[in-house]
Amino acid sequence: MKSITIKGSERESVGKKATKALRNAGKVPCVVYGGEKPLHFSADELAFRDLVYTPAAHTVKVDLGKDKIRAIMQDIQFHPVTDKILHIDFYQLFEDKEVTMNIPVRLQGNAPGVRNGGRLLFRKRKLAIRALPDKLPDFFDIDISKLKIGDNITVESLLNDDFTILHPDTTVVVQIKTQRAAVVVEDDEEAEGVEGAEGVATEGAEGEGAEDGESQE
Known part of the structure; x- marks a missing residue:
């Protein structure tokens, strides 16, 4: 995972x-937090721009000189009116100690199910x-280029020996849900067969079309 360096100064006083x-x-x-005792420091607000205002996840190197x-x-507080950063909590990382972190998901490709409505x-x-800190991924990249209507991708398909996902395996990450106007297409050959069958049915049963349509509604 990429790291961002924050240059700051240790705080001597922590009063209001x-x-x-x-x-x-x-x-x-x-x-x-996370060390022998909490470490208080401060840094210019602009120093946090690439850490806070981004969808990516990063580790941080807090540079206090020595x-x-x-x-x-771990946590950030914003001013309710101005949205200025008021306070940030960090958690110290150790090479041999696992840490919990939220990792963003990125979708790759175009789903055929969306093209079909x-x-x-x-x-x-x-x-x-x-x-462990060295095993933290930058993103979960999910390929949706084969998702048809009714398909989904769950946590189970993202499992990896390098980390533990803290959601049930059956948790749905992304899915293609049918809509009323959607057309379910399995593959090209089947689609052609369906279209041909519909053409024959229409020609042979023009008088029954209205009644059938009402019953399907």
């Missing part, structure tokens, strides 16, 4: 006055996993 002064100066107060700490973002439902845009 000091915190307010940091924010007024354009800095974000932060805490790193100390460099590897971590992941079905509706694509993206059920899980992120998946929670547990893994």
